[in-house]
Amino acid sequence: MTKIRKAVIAAAGYGTRFLPATKNQPKEMLPIIDKPIIHYLVEEAVKSGIKDIVLVTRSGQNTLEDYFDSHRELENELAKSGKTKRLKEIQKIPKMANFIYMRQQSDLPYGNATPLLSVAPIIDPKEAFVYMFGDDLTFSKTPVVKQLTDVYEKQGAKAVLGVQQVSKKEVHKYGTVRYKKKADYRYEIEEACEKFPAEKAPSRMAVFGRFVFSHDIIKKALSTPLGKDNELWVTDILNSFAREGEKIIAQPIEGEWCTTGDPLNYLKTSFKFALERKDINGELEKYLRKELKK
Secondary structure: OOOOOEEHHHHHHOHHHHHOOOOOHHHHEEOOOEEEEHHHHHHHHHHHHOOEEEEEEEEOOOOHHHHOOOHHHHHHHHHOOOHHHHHHHHHHHHHHOEEEEEEEEOOOOOOOOHHHHHHHHHHOOOOOOOEEOEEEEHHHHHHHHHHHHHHHHHHOOOEEEEEEEEEEEHHHEEEEEEOOOOOOOOOOEEEEEEEEOOOOOOOOOEEEEEEOOHHEEEHHHHHHHOHHHHHHOHHHHHHHHHOOOOEEEEOOOOOOOEOOHHHHHHHHHHHHHHHHHOOHHHHHHHHHHHHOOO
């Protein structure tokens, strides 16, 4: 099996929950302190051994593409003003990985699996790859992408998806999984269920935006009919394989998944990242305690 060296990041949404802030910029470019959300995803992938980053974007997202390019005017200004630390930080960004951009065409169906259709021409038939949602961040000692690629390479599954237990009151927001009662590997699933109410959900293990897929997932995506709300769903693709008896693994992660998909969770994630920063966490904590006392 060839080593997994490619990550596909889905960043073609409209970010409607963040309007008007996302009117002229992708949601993935909203900052978490001093770096955009997308930067953290790329860092996680690169630290996991990924060399090629495929960003699936849509028209009007030039700022995202420009971010991972060089900015000569800015670099010259930083050099002239002697801000060498900032200059080095900026110069590192285009060198993080080999960036590939694919536009998601407007005639494709809507859905969280649609970017797979966009990247079909550039994924080798023998190649497994990482798939990431552009609004999910993670905290962990070992990068979550590395955790999942390790499981994939050891188990030889069709797919490995990251899961994390959520509270009962939040279950309805996410896809959840039903584990097999008897399996060669304890985290093999029987099915994934998309946004079921708590009383009907098969578990509280929620699927989030970290996956490792074999190329067969793309082939299945090309032939999978649209599902709930007339969308192309990752869960429908995975369930099709599971029904055929193929190995689909839902791996609980070591660490924490943090979503930025809506304003409240975006703020929670921003505070969490800030409280991990030694240069600002002390003053921030003092400020928050003061505000909470009012």
